Amino acid sequence: MIAGDVDLPADASAAGHARRHVRSWLRDHDLEQLTETATLLTSELVTNAVLHTSDVARLTLQSVPGGLRVEIQDASPAGPVRRRHSPRATTGRGLALLAELADTWGWEPQATGKVVWFTVTTAADPWAAYTGTDWLAEAQL
Numbered sequence: 001m002i003a004g005d006v007d008l009p010a011d012a013s014a015a016g017h018a019r020r021h022v023r024s025w026l027r028d029h030d031l032e033q034l035t036e037t038a039t040l041l042t043s044e045l046v047t048n049a050v051l052h053t054s055d056v057a058r059l060t061l062q063s064v065p066g067g068l069r070v071e072i073q074d075a076s077p078a079g080p081v082r083r084r085h086s087p088r089a090t091t092g093r094g095l096a097l098l099a100e101l102a103d104t105w106g107w108e109p110q111a112t113g114k115v116v117w118f119t120v121t122t123a124a125d126p127w128a129a130y131t132g133t134d135w136l137a138e139a140q141l
Contacts, residue, residue: 004061008046010054018046018059018072025061026068034067037101037120042070044094045116049074053113067103067121075113 006021008014019039026032042059049057055075062069082095098105098118105118
């Protein structure tokens with residue numbers, strides 16, 4: 001079984017490492033139906049940590065009833081701030097996605113920075129019932 005904690009590199013490869021770790025953890029815990037949402041949101045938070053700090057981030061995964069809690073600890077004491085970006089901007093949607101797709105999310109100050117966290121469960125995951133053929137039924141309407 002894959003461990004729940006991992007230190008991520010302080011570079012562009014961090015998000016990929018984090019996504020692979022989350023996928024493995026979900027597979028080991030028979031929660032693969034949460035993969036799409038959990039990996040997307042993890043990637044967004046890790047990318048924010050890499051963009052806004054120059055230090056290693058720590059990824060922590062914990063079981064919650066029916067799902068997963070993901071925590072990203074970084075060295076910045078500044079809390080997450082949702083900013084307004086133009087429709088053509090290539091950044092700035094992470095917190096909006098978090099608010100829309102996570103069951104719950106938040107952040108907590110730490111002695112050496114902060115932890116931003118979210119939970120996803122099978123009961124609330126918007127992709128949990130998606131079969132991959134839903135588009136066909138919608139197209140026939």
